[in-house]
Amino acid sequence: MLFETPDLLAVGWLANREREKRHGAQAYYNYNIRIEATNVCEASCLFCSFARLKPGDDQAYTMSLDEVWDKLRRRAAQPLTEVHVVNGLDPHLPFDYYTEMLRGFKRIRPEIHLKCFTAIEIAYFSDLYRMSDEQVLRALMDAGLDSLPGGGAEIFAERVRKKICHDKADADRYLAIHRLAHRMGMKTNVTMLYGHIETHEERVDHMLRARALQDESGGFQAFIPLAFHPDNNQMRKLPAPSAAETLRVHAVSRLMLDNIDHIKAFWVATGVEVAQTALWFGADDLDGTVQEEKIYHMAGSTVPEAMTTREISRLIRAAGREPVERDTFYNVVAHA
Ligand code: SF4
Numbered sequence: 001m002l003f004e005t006p007d008l009l010a011v012g013w014l015a016n017r018e019r020e021k022r023h024g025a026q027a028y029y030n031y032n033i034r035i036e037a038t039n040v041c042e043a044s045c046l047f048c049s050f051a052r053l054k055p056g057d058d059q060a061y062t063m064s065l066d067e068v069w070d071k072l073r074r075r076a077a078q079p080l081t082e083v084h085v086v087n088g089l090d091p092h093l094p095f096d097y098y099t100e101m102l103r104g105f106k107r108i109r110p111e112i113h114l115k116c117f118t119a120i121e122i123a124y125f126s127d128l129y130r131m132s133d134e135q136v137l138r139a140l141m142d143a144g145l146d147s148l149p150g151g152g153a154e155i156f157a158e159r160v161r162k163k164i165c166h167d168k169a170d171a172d173r174y175l176a177i178h179r180l181a182h183r184m185g186m187k188t189n190v191t192m193l194y195g196h197i198e199t200h201e202e203r204v205d206h207m208l209r210a211r212a213l214q215d216e217s218g219g220f221q222a223f224i225p226l227a228f229h230p231d232n233n234q235m236r237k238l239p240a241p242s243a244a245e246t247l248r249v250h251a252v253s254r255l256m257l258d259n260i261d262h263i264k265a266f267w268v269a270t271g272v273e274v275a276q277t278a279l280w281f282g283a284d285d286l287d288g289t290v291q292e293e294k295i296y297h298m299a300g301s302t303v304p305e306a307m308t309t310r311e312i313s314r315l316i317r318a319a320g321r322e323p324v325e326r327d328t329f330y331n332v333v334a335h336a
Pocket of ligand 1: 043044045049050051087089165168
């Protein structure tokens with residue numbers, strides 16, 4: 001019904017009422033950098049424009065640890081609060097590439113929050129290095145991992161996963177890893193890739209599964225709808241979701257996920273203007289400054305690769321909301 005009614009403004013009004021009950025006029029953002037250390041990936045998700053199968057393929061890259069650490073070193077003087085890392089599923093790297101990466105970040109900035117590796121990457125590490133999910137998470141936490149990002153959820157429904165991402169961890173494994181991470185004391189996020197071949201019922205099913213896990217473990221901080229981008233991938237014949245669809249998905253997310261505090265409009269995925277508008281359609285968070293994002297840019301995103309905190313603040317004010325810089329746990333960041 002909420003996905004089908006032509007009265008988008010009514011859906012938005014209802015979502016905005018919920019959003020304002022929780023967060024008033026505040027709209028959050030954080031000062032983060034995003035690093036994609038390798039785009040070599042064994043999987044073949046049809047919507048992905050980022051992955052390359054083998055080292056040496058056109059545009060394939062794998063950064064050395066020094067190159068990865070340099071991304072943070074170059075900004076070490078800036079008041080960044082979070083490093084966000086996601087990668088392809090690269091069969092050539094040893095496990096200590098990842099543990100050393102985390103240790104190196106903490107050597108450069110001991111207090112920085114490390115939000116790294118999707119549940120899909122965690123499942124891949126367990127299988128590749130013959131460890132349990134718990135052993136992988138424990139080793140990464142011992143090396144400095146603080147939380148998991150929400151990527152890789154796509155759409156939980158098996159029908160869709162079989163078609164668009166058949167050779168990576170399934171929905172049950174994704175959810176089991178988040179459950180385990182919550183039990184081990186970590187917070188995580190959960191995403192939903194929308195606007196491709198999924199039905200409205202499959203979107204609702206996705207949200208209900210996230211909601212059920214949240215009831216059980218309480219560890220999701222934010223739900224992040226991610227718009228499908230059709231450039232340079234195997235689903236390029238499909239149109240991208242419209243702005244109206246994007247606003248509706250954020251609004252329905254706010255209404256359905258009453259047990260998840262934050263709905264994020266990831267500006268790199270939605271586009272800046274739609275993200276601003278989404279702040280009136282249920283979203284209360286625009287993610288962060290990001291820097292050098294590759295996954296969406298290789299799929300045709302035309303937004304800038306980074307914004308300064310001042311630019312994000314200005315965009316939030318221009319949208320009629322009150323900008324609040326937060327850390328990963330939504331504590332307000334006050335600068336001296
Ligand atoms: S979405 Fe992730 S797992 Fe899938 S092909 Fe791209 S990089 Fe690999």
